[in-house]
Amino acid sequence: MYDYLSPAKKVAEHAEVFIVHARRTPVRFEANQLKQVQTKESTTVALRIIKNGRIGFAVGNGAIPPETLVAMAVETVPFGPEAEFEFPAADNYLPVNVFDAGVDDVSIERMAELGLGLIEKLREHTPDVLCEGNVSKQVSEIRLSNSRGMETSYQRSVFSVNIEGVLVREGDLLFVGDGESSCRPIMDCSRIAESTIRQLEYARVLTRLDSKTMPVVFTPIGIASTLVAPLGVAFNGKRVVDGSSPLKGRQGEKVFDVKFNLWDDATLPFQPGSCPCDDEGVPSQRTPLVEGGVVKEFLFDLQTARQAGTKSTGSGRRGGGLPGPGSSSLIIGEGVESYQDILKQIDEGLLVEFTMGAEQGNLLSGDFAGNVLLGFAVRNGEIVGRVKDTVVSGNVYQILGSIGALSREARWVSGFLKTPYILCPGLSVVSKGV
Amino acid sequence: MRDRLSQVLKGHQADYAEVRLETNEVSHITYRGRRVDEITRAASSGGNVRARVGGGWGFVSFNELDGLKDKVALAVRQARLVNRQEGYFAPAEPVVDIVPPEVSKDPRSMPFADKKKLLDEYNEIILGTPGIQTSSIAYADAFKKVTFASSEGSYIEQSRVDVTLRVAAVARDGGEVQQTSLSLGSKGDFGVVEGLHGRIGELAKRAVEMLSAPKVKNGEYTVILDPVLAGVFTHEAFGHLSESDHIYENEKLRQMMVLGRKFGGNLLNIVDGAAVPGLRGSFKYDDEGVPAQKTYLIREGYLVGRLHSRETAGVMDEKPTGNARAVGYLFPPIVRMTNTYIEPGDVVFDDMIKDIRLGIYAKDWYGGTTSLEMFTFSAGEAYMIRDGKVAELVRPVTLSGNVFTTLANIDAVGNDLEMNQGGGCGKADQAPLPVSNGSPHIRIRRCLVGGR
Numbered sequence: 001m002y003d004y005l006s007p008a009k010k011v012a013e014h015a016e017v018f019i020v021h022a023r024r025t026p027v028r029f030e031a032n033q034l035k036q037v038q039t040k041e042s043t044t045v046a047l048r049i050i051k052n053g054r055i056g057f058a059v060g061n062g063a064i065p066p067e068t069l070v071a072m073a074v075e076t077v078p079f080g081p082e083a084e085f086e087f088p089a090a091d092n093y094l095p096v097n098v099f100d101a102g103v104d105d106v107s108i109e110r111m112a113e114l115g116l117g118l119i120e121k122l123r124e125h126t127p128d129v130l131c132e133g134n135v136s137k138q139v140s141e142i143r144l145s146n147s148r149g150m151e152t153s154y155q156r157s158v159f160s161v162n163i164e165g166v167l168v169r170e171g172d173l174l175f176v177g178d179g180e181s182s183c184r185p186i187m188d189c190s191r192i193a194e195s196t197i198r199q200l201e202y203a204r205v206l207t208r209l210d211s212k213t214m215p216v217v218f219t220p221i222g223i224a225s226t227l228v229a230p231l232g233v234a235f236n237g238k239r240v241v242d243g244s245s246p247l248k249g250r251q252g253e254k255v256f257d258v259k260f261n262l263w264d265d266a267t268l269p270f271q272p273g274s275c276p277c278d279d280e281g282v283p284s285q286r287t288p289l290v291e292g293g294v295v296k297e298f299l300f301d302l303q304t305a306r307q308a309g310t311k312s313t314g315s316g317r318r319g320g321g322l323p324g325p326g327s328s329s330l331i332i333g334e335g336v337e338s339y340q341d342i343l344k345q346i347d348e349g350l351l352v353e354f355t356m357g358a359e360q361g362n363l364l365s366g367d368f369a370g371n372v373l374l375g376f377a378v379r380n381g382e383i384v385g386r387v388k389d390t391v392v393s394g395n396v397y398q399i400l401g402s403i404g405a406l407s408r409e410a411r412w413v414s415g416f417l418k419t420p421y422i423l424c425p426g427l428s429v430v431s432k433g434v
Numbered sequence: 435m436r437d438r439l440s441q442v443l444k445g446h447q448a449d450y451a452e453v454r455l456e457t458n459e460v461s462h463i464t465y466r467g468r469r470v471d472e473i474t475r476a477a478s479s480g481g482n483v484r485a486r487v488g489g490g491w492g493f494v495s496f497n498e499l500d501g502l503k504d505k506v507a508l509a510v511r512q513a514r515l516v517n518r519q520e521g522y523f524a525p526a527e528p529v530v531d532i533v534p535p536e537v538s539k540d541p542r543s544m545p546f547a548d549k550k551k552l553l554d555e556y557n558e559i560i561l562g563t564p565g566i567q568t569s570s571i572a573y574a575d576a577f578k579k580v581t582f583a584s585s586e587g588s589y590i591e592q593s594r595v596d597v598t599l600r601v602a603a604v605a606r607d608g609g610e611v612q613q614t615s616l617s618l619g620s621k622g623d624f625g626v627v628e629g630l631h632g633r634i635g636e637l638a639k640r641a642v643e644m645l646s647a648p649k650v651k652n653g654e655y656t657v658i659l660d661p662v663l664a665g666v667f668t669h670e671a672f673g674h675l676s677e678s679d680h681i682y683e684n685e686k687l688r689q690m691m692v693l694g695r696k697f698g699g700n701l702l703n704i705v706d707g708a709a710v711p712g713l714r715g716s717f718k719y720d721d722e723g724v725p726a727q728k729t730y731l732i733r734e735g736y737l738v739g740r741l742h743s744r745e746t747a748g749v750m751d752e753k754p755t756g757n758a759r760a761v762g763y764l765f766p767p768i769v770r771m772t773n774t775y776i777e778p779g780d781v782v783f784d785d786m787i788k789d790i791r792l793g794i795y796a797k798d799w800y801g802g803t804t805s806l807e808m809f810t811f812s813a814g815e816a817y818m819i820r821d822g823k824v825a826e827l828v829r830p831v832t833l834s835g836n837v838f839t840t841l842a843n844i845d846a847v848g849n850d851l852e853m854n855q856g857g858g859c860g861k862a863d864q865a866p867l868p869v870s871n872g873s874p875h876i877r878i879r880r881c882l883v884g885g886r
Contacts, residue, residue: 031683036491037512040764042480043497061478062497072475079463079550081470108515130684168686171838173807211653242467242568244604246611321462322472357810357832360801364604364611369652369832369884371810388808391834393652393884397609430652430882432836 002066004047009147011074012049012056016087016146018279018318020044026136027111032119034112046318049073050087055080057322085302087146093276093283097269100184103157104139111135114161114189121193122165126200129176133163137185142275150281158272159185160415161192165200174203174386175354175373178221181415183270199353199374207377207385209431215349215404216392216427217342217378222352223422224413228330229359230366230396231262235289237300237315237325241307244364246397247295254293257403261333262290264299266314272415273328280316280323287313299325332419335406339421342405344381350429351376351383352392366396389432399424436530439583442502448485448492448510450523452584453502454721455481456763460576461541463550465557467568473546480763485509486523486745490516493766522748526724528587533718535593536711537622541575542595544624549573552627556634560603563635565642567606573599573627580721580763588723595622596714596868600856601634605641612644612829615814617799617856619868621714626855640815640827647827650816650883656793657833657881658786661852663796663813664873669774669859670802671809671837672697672704673871676731676739677757677769677861678746680806688750695737698841701779704732706741708756708772714855715772715869722758722767729755732841743769761864768862775872779847786846786877793819794883796831799854810834834882843881848874 008015021043028036042061047069049056056077060069115135122129136159143153162179176199178192218226239245247255256262266284268274277283280302288296300308301316301323317326343351355370362368372390376383404423412418439453462474482495483505492512494505541549553571560569579593602615614637620626659667674680681687707728708717717726722744729739742750743758746769758767787795795817802811812832818825851874858866 033518034490034516035518036493036766037515038493038495038766039508039512040495041497042495042764057472057474059474059476061476062480063499064477064479068477072477075546076473076475079470079473079546081472108512112515128686166684166687168684168690171690173687173805175805238466238471242469243606244568244570244611244613246609320476321474356805356808357801357803357812357834360803360810360812360832362611362613362830364613365609367649367829369810369812369834371805371808371834373805373808389836389882391652391832391882391884393832428652430654430884432654432882 004045004066004069005145005147007066007070008047008049008073011070012051014050014087014147016048018046019143020140022138022140024136024138025108026134027108027115029115029119029131029133032123032131034116037108045069047073048322049077050083051077053083054078055083059320084306087148088150088281089148090150091277091281091283093152096267096274096276096284098183098274099155099157100270102185103137103159106137106159106185111137118161118163118189118193122196125197126167129165129167129200131163131165135161144279144281146281152277152281154276157183161186161189163192163196165196172206176200176203179414181272183272202376202383203386205385207387209350209377209387209390209429211430213426213428215346216424216429217349217351218422219351219353220411220413220419220421221354223419224417226352226355226358226368226370227396227399228417230363232327233363235298237298237304237308240298241304246364246366250295253295255295255397256290256293256400258293259335259403259406260290260293260400263288263331264315264327264329265331266328268329271329275328278314278316279318282312282314282316284314284328299327301325330417334408334410334420336408337405339407339409342407342421342423343378346378346381349378350387350392351378355392368396369393387431391430392427394427399427435581436583436589439589442506443583443585446485446506446510446585448487448513449521450585451483451485451506451510452582453481453483454763455499455581456578458576458578460574462574463553465553465569465571468557468561482763482766483509484766485513486521487513489518489521491766495764522745524744524747524754526722526744526754528584529719529723529725530589531719533590533592535577535595535622537595539624540595540622541597541624542577556601556630559631559635560638563603563638563642565605565645566603566638568604570602582721582723584723590719590723592717592719594717597622597624597627599627601637603638603641605645607645610645612641614641614644615800619714619855621712621716643827644829647829649829650794650831652884654880655883656790656877656879657883658793658795658819658875658877660797660875661850661873662798662854663811664876665775665854665871666799666802666811666857668704668776668873669771669857669869669871670804670811671840672731673706673771673774674804675806675837676706676741677771678740678742678750679769682746682749691737691740693737696735697732697737698735698844700734701847702732702735702841702844703730703777705730705777706771706774710773713773713853713870720756720758720767721760724754724756724758726756726772741769741771743767759867761867765864768864770861770867771859771869773853773870775851775853776847776874776876778849778851778874781846781848783848783875786848786875787819787824788822790819791821794831795819795824796833799857800830807836807838808834809837832884834884840878840881843879844876845879846877848876850874
């Protein structure tokens with residue numbers, strides 16, 4: 001591996017090198033069968049320099065020689081943002097375990113068996129279901145060093161299983177599915193099978209709802225697809241600094257329901273969103289965002305923290321460009337009532353398992369409208385069948401500002417969000433019916 | 435290079451194998467308010483090998499170009515492991531060609547300082563508008579060269595330059611926040627992102643006006659879509675359904691999508707094709723080396739065609755259409771759209787609107803997605819239609835529906851086709867793929883509308 005730091009230090013006052021080497025092996029299933037086996041190996045080097053008080057930045061994928069990468073970063077410096085922070089010095093990071101050597105040891109044959117076994121279980125329930133999905137393993141090595149002598153590296157392993165089943169009936173498509181993601185091998189797919197079979201079971205009958213305002217329960221998957229995106233924007237330090245977050249200036253204020261608690265935690269062992277330090281070398285932490293409905297903190301990286309006059313929350317994340325504030329694992333605190341008891345309170349309402357298009361809403365104001373791709377009518381406390389051609393709309397801040405109930409059951413969705421079920425007492429539902 | 439690759443592809447024991455090598459260079463500038471958020475230069479070199487044995491595929495992607503022969507062997511081993519017997523792969527003539535980039539005003543020859551000066555001007559227009567809280571601007575230009583070689587003897591080098599600009603204005607009044615945006619793109623022409631000062635000024639003013647605009651009451655409405663939004667509708671509601679990889683292995687979906695099925699009125703004609711020069715979805719060969727074509731998907735309301743890779747065409751016993759595309763070397767090609775549009779009809783706008791007592795005129799694009807049967811797409815700008823006229827500005831809307839009923843509910847197609855180059859398409863983690871879409875104004879009866 002080339003040395004990027006030394007040549008960068010020669011031309012700039014400060015420099016930082018972030019390298020990710022990853023090997024990912026996705027095994028893909030189509031039409032209930034194994035279809036494709038992939039091996040993806042990649043190396044990315046990101047070079048950030050500070051020269052004359054400005055930030056220069058370049059990224060190389062593959063064998064980009066150090067002098068080329070340094071020249072590219074230098075080229076951007078005259079136009080780059082002002083550096084309002086310093087790179088962190090060496091730190092002793094608390095161990096956050098996100099690596100299990102067992103992930104890489106799972107053979108492709110075993111991964112194929114896992115996926116085919118899961119498909120078999122779904123077909124035992126519904127023989128006509130046609131499944132596609134992925135079982136994948138990934139091992140990456142992350143290395144970070146800067147001109148203040150900080151140098152650290154860690155390994156991360158991620159194993160994930162995802163399945164989607166489609167059932168075609170005359171003039172109707174039904175999509176079901178679920179997934180799981182962990183830093184440890186997932187050798188038991190029974191939870192994914194059970195939850196997908198439950199969807200198939202509930203969807204056996206097609207029913208209809210009148211268009212009106214009614215109680216709506218969002219499942220954890222429903223929350224991930226409908227309510228979370230605006231929160232990600234509102235607590236992002238960059239949005240807080242530029243004033244586009246509706247929560248700017250409302251720290252300490254009770255904005256949400258007293259039952260609502262939300263935090264970000266990068267220190268949970270074996271969660272794919274965890275890490276010992278963030279992508280700038282700031283130690284990971286648990287950051288309270290909402291406590292008892294009161295806005296506590298926002299997520300900051302080094303630059304936005306300085307702009308806001310506070311400290312980084314260890315939330316510097318990279319998605320191909322400069323680091324920016326981002327969440328690790330978002331967790332919504334659970335409630336006290338059981339999910340079944342919550343359903344029992346509903347005379348006529350909607351259970352939302354998945355919406356499509358809600359993230360195209362106004363993420364700043366929280367207004368959304370989502371097509372209920374998978375949702376069920378609830379009557380007299382019982383799930384009575386699937387509804388389609390239905391749009392649920394509302395405002396995330398109003399919904400989370402007066403929550404009917406949070407369930408005591410909570411689960412992870414795609415490895416990055418843990419949430420209970422949430423009951424909203426009244427939301428607008430428009431349905432074309434069947 | 436050609437000799438080296440043909441050497442690598444010899445003696446591989448697969449039914450078919452191919453190598454793709456890619457280099458790319460990207461420049462990227464983003465603003466948040468007055469702050470430059472990021473200026474990035476990125477360079478990549480990498481590639482992949484794909485091999486087919488029967489109906490199974492192996493795929494290996496990499497950054498290090500050494501040991502290509504071993505990578506071919508690994509891809510073949512993985513394809514064998516899939517152990518799928520019957521495989522179909524439609525024949526295609528091997529092609530040898532070198533395709534230079536199509537450029538008019540090449541962004542690569544322009545200094546960073548000039549690009550930044552233009553963006554600074556746009557930014558000042560937004561930030562100088564009373565009531566505006568902040569702005570966000572993202573500009574990128576990308577050069578990409580792909581070298582493709584197959585075990586059937588194809589060898590193609592293709593290069594392209596892609597330019598994109600997204601400008602957003604954010605207005606705020608207490609807890610109310612509204613945003614308007616503009617997305618543009620071109621294949622190798624910086625000129626497309628120049629001279630937008632007037633449009634950006636209006637964009638900023640509209641964001642402020644939206645703060646006091648009412649929300650639409652949710653429900654079913656007659657809607658008129660402008661060419662930009664109708665193009666997005668075409669892409670989401672019908673384009674994705676035309677991608678054969680969604681249906682080729684599903685007998686029941688194939689029956690649902692049988693050629694000859696009536697989807698809409700006689701006025702409806704939908705086309706996809708990369709063979710038109712100068713659009714963002716245009717190219718000479720797709721990523722399997724199949725020449726670009728023009729494919730009618732719907733003609734006079736009837737389903738007459740669909741989009742194929744060589745595999746989906748083989749399975750369905752149809753002809754490849756040149757729609758196998760990969761967003762980059764980390765991914766295998768899959769069936770994608772190119773330039774997708776509704777062909778113009780003969781209705782003028784005034785005739786389209788005059789009989790609508792209460793409806794919605796939805797303009798411009800904010801987002802869109804599909805589940806094949808259901809789609810949603812959202813407008814950037816919307817007005818009520820009252821008594822045959824465009825009336826007050828309302829908050830942007832999301833339109834949602836079932837493709838089978840909605841296409842049949844299109845009852846007027848305008849005479850004013852425009853192509854929208856600002857979008858990027860996402861599918862199976864591969865995003866954003868340069869595409870364009872377009873349409874004339876269209877009218878849809880009984881469309882589900884949700885406020886946002």
